[in-house]
Amino acid sequence: MTEQHESRWSLAHTGNRVLLAVIAAVLIACLCGGTDLPVGTQLVILLVVGGVTYALVTLLHRTRR
Template sequence: MTEQESRWSLAHTGNRVLLAVAVGVVLGGLCNATADLPTGAHVLTIVGIAAVTYLLVTLLRRPRR
């Protein structure tokens, strides 16, 4: 039998995207609460944080064996 990865692991692209969006929304909300950004800047903050989170998780995940 081959070893199967958990569907909850960060090896799946969808899980990494979901994590990135969740972190982006939370941190973007915190930034908006402290800085009172206009809507466009708030959206760009969320997208930027989500992109950086996705890249970090993708680059730091353990490769498959």
């Protein structure tokens, strides 16, 4: 049988999913930075957005198999 190699740019790689989650979280954090939210709240928002993004992308990747 031949093995099918996935592109290293695909979301099959955990590092790519983490990078996407970090980028999404940083973008949202930048948008929150213009508000008067306390820093602690901004950090919580950053972590939640990153976690949700990673979980969603991972879930969508696994259902496509």
